[in-house]
Amino acid sequence: MTFILKTEGLNKEYRLGSFVRSRKIQALNDVNITVESDKPVVIAVVGESGSGKTTLAKTLLRLETPTSGRAIVYDRPVVGVGSISSRKEFLSTVQPIFQNPFEAFSRYRPVDSYLHETARRVANMGEKEAEDAVADALDSVGLDYREVSGKYTNQFSGGELQRISVARALIPQPQLIVADEPVSMIDASRRMIIINLFKRLRDEAGRSFVYITHDLATAYYISDYIAVMNKGRVVEFGKAREVMSNPQHDYTQLLLSSIPTTTSRWRPRLRAAG
Numbered sequence: 543m544t545f546i547l548k549t550e551g552l553n554k555e556y557r558l559g560s561f562v563r564s565r566k567i568q569a570l571n572d573v574n575i576t577v578e579s580d581k582p583v584v585i586a587v588v589g590e591s592g593s594g595k596t597t598l599a600k601t602l603l604r605l606e607t608p609t610s611g612r613a614i615v616y617d618r619p620v621v622g623v624g625s626i627s628s629r630k631e632f633l634s635t636v637q638p639i640f641q642n643p644f645e646a647f648s649r650y651r652p653v654d655s656y657l658h659e660t661a662r663r664v665a666n667m668g669e670k671e672a673e674d675a676v677a678d679a680l681d682s683v684g685l686d687y688r689e690v691s692g693k694y695t696n697q698f699s700g701g702e703l704q705r706i707s708v709a710r711a712l713i714p715q716p717q718l719i720v721a722d723e724p725v726s727m728i729d730a731s732r733r734m735i736i737i738n739l740f741k742r743l744r745d746e747a748g749r750s751f752v753y754i755t756h757d758l759a760t761a762y763y764i765s766d767y768i769a770v771m772n773k774g775r776v777v778e779f780g781k782a783r784e785v786m787s788n789p790q791h792d793y794t795q796l797l798l799s800s801i802p803t804t805t806s807r808w809r810p811r812l813r814a815a816g
């Protein structure tokens with residue numbers, strides 16, 4: 543069995559204001575998540591605005607330094623004391639996908655140049671190898687390299703750009719992809735393309751995902767495990783089906799009951815399925 547993700551006592555404290563009148567915000571409060579599995583998994587992290595989801599994503603991506611605690615990905619310490627020091631090695635293990643694909647790429651640079659850069663710099667590939675890797679990565683997200691090459695962000699839809707972000711994340715063959723609200727900026731009709739793509743990449747390419755979202759319906763649809771966050775804490779964690787069909791924590795029940803459009807339709811179905 544492999545520790546796909548193990549966080550040990552992750553804390554992140556922000557201080558706001560001056561030294562005289564400073565205020566502490568405990569964005570992560572003793573976050574402990576353990577997923578041990580032989581198969582790749584999707585771990586959804588859900589919770590209301592301000593619950594700490596993005597801080598967790600940024601911490602796992604080393605964009606924020608935790609106040610204390612550590613994280614292990616595929617048995618390797620990646621965050622905190624004793625973690626791997628090489629940035630390249632880190633980026634070959636963990637890759638990000640961000641919320642807004644238009645912000646991921648400058649509008650003044652052809653989008654495929656970012657994929658080449660990742661292949662050359664992060665994955666250490668030569669020119670020909672990089673070319674093939676970019677074509678393969680685009681193919682795996684359903685895009686043709688010839689149709690992407692040389693184009694700028696304004697020549698793509700949000701959904702296409704997000705698929706290109708996914709392709710970029712795949713190039714270094716990371717074991718874990720941390721996706722922070724990856725479909726929230728994409729129109730509803732195209733969201734499932736990305737969600738189903740994650741599923742396929744898990745099942746066919748062996749990639750695991752941390753999928754950060756507000757959307758419990760897609761979290762339930764795609765994930766193997768769910769962590770529910772509230773005020774910086776993980777208040778409930780477990781197999782997705784168990785958490786969603788039999789929520790133990792008051793906050794999870796509240797979260798489920800606060801989805802007026804879907805709850806009434808899909809909760810009874812969950813009960814019947816469970």
Ligand SMILES: Nc1ncnc2c1ncn2[C@@H]1O[C@H](COP(=O)(O)OP(=O)(O)OP(=O)(O)O)[C@@H](O)[C@H]1O
Pocket residue numbers: 556557558567568569589590591592593594595596597598756
């Ligand atoms: N750089 C920062 N400086 C100070 N406080 C911060 C910073 N980043 C986040 N916070 C605070 O930490 C808490 C958790 O924020 P975070 O963005 O992780 O929540 P979230 O669950 O991702 O919210 P959302 O769903 O709205 O993106 C919030 O109270 C937020 O205001």
